[in-house]
Amino acid sequence: MNDRLKFRIIKNKAMKWAVILLTFLCALPLAFILVYIIKEGIAAINWDFIIHIPKPVGESGGGVANALLGTVIIIVVATIIAVPIGILCGVYLSENKSNKFASWVGVSVDILQGVPSIVIGIVAYFWIVRPMGGFSALSGSIALAIMMFPIIIRSTEETLKLIPDSLKEAAFALGMPRHKVITKVVIPCGFSGIISGVMLSVARIAGETAPLLFTAFGNPFVETNLLKPMQSLPLLIFNYATSSYKDWQSLAWGASLVLLVFVLALNLITKLITRKWKVQL
Numbered sequence: 428m429n430d431r432l433k434f435r436i437i438k439n440k441a442m443k444w445a446v447i448l449l450t451f452l453c454a455l456p457l458a459f460i461l462v463y464i465i466k467e468g469i470a471a472i473n474w475d476f477i478i479h480i481p482k483p484v485g486e487s488g489g490g491v492a493n494a495l496l497g498t499v500i501i502i503v504v505a506t507i508i509a510v511p512i513g514i515l516c517g518v519y520l521s522e523n524k525s526n527k528f529a530s531w532v533g534v535s536v537d538i539l540q541g542v543p544s545i546v547i548g549i550v551a552y553f554w555i556v557r558p559m560g561g562f563s564a565l566s567g568s569i570a571l572a573i574m575m576f577p578i579i580i581r582s583t584e585e586t587l588k589l590i591p592d593s594l595k596e597a598a599f600a601l602g603m604p605r606h607k608v609i610t611k612v613v614i615p616c617g618f619s620g621i622i623s624g625v626m627l628s629v630a631r632i633a634g635e636t637a638p639l640l641f642t643a644f645g646n647p648f649v650e651t652n653l654l655k656p657m658q659s660l661p662l663l664i665f666n667y668a669t670s671s672y673k674d675w676q677s678l679a680w681g682a683s684l685v686l687l688v689f690v691l692a693l694n695l696i697t698k699l700i701t702r703k704w705k706v707q708l
């Protein structure tokens with residue numbers, strides 16, 4: 428073995444260990460965050476934490492039932508708004524690759540993805556909250572739906588672009604109209620990838636606080652009316668973590684752990700769905 432080959436082997440091993448070390452350093456902050464949140468939040472979680480609303484200042488105990496319910500309602504409504512529009516836009520972009528209007532829509536989607544969440548919250552406040560005359564869960568859902576659009580659109584577009592043209596050509600050869608080819612062939616073939624994009628978008632908005640500060644605003648009680656202010660986990664964490672009361676800070680840690688587990692679960696499920704879809708392809 429000559430010196431040149433030895434040098435290449437040594438350099439290869441050095442680069443391999445450097446990559447492993449840097450990867451470990453990137454994952455280390457996440458590990459510290461997870462351990463710290465679990466350590467602080469696990470003590471606050473019990474059955475009362477799940478089924479009760481926060482107690483007034485000076486009373487111990489209480490829970491985050493209002494925030495849990497509010498988070499589910501706001502996210503579900505945002506998903507109902509964003510998914511149909513996002514999928515249809517993604518289908519349009521994938522089916523009109525060379526269209527000039529489609530290219531401008533794609534640029535707009537990329538710009539929208541880079542807009543800060545607090546800006547979206549301010550816009551939603553002036554567009555929805557003020558005309559409606561007050562804060563509401565519906566305005567919060569609309570603000571979050573706007574944040575979901577770019578992720579759903581791009582994931583749908585990129586997923587459908589991977590579907591072989593031969594499948595569509597075979598459907599056209601059988602006499603199927605274009606809209607049926609899209610609904611019966613194209614979308615079902617890319618269903619797993621589209622669902623992955625939807626779940627990623629839900630995970631993206633689950634912890635957003637800034638848009639809800641200007642829209643849903645929060646509520647100390649259980650509320651199911653979409654036209655009224657509604658509490659959510661991110662809002663509760665923001666308000667209670669900055670308070671000077673130990674009981675409220677404890678609730679904030681417990682809510683942080685619940686929210687963290689929810690987001691991690693969504694990301695893991697998305698990874699599994701994506702892996703299964705790639706295997707099928």
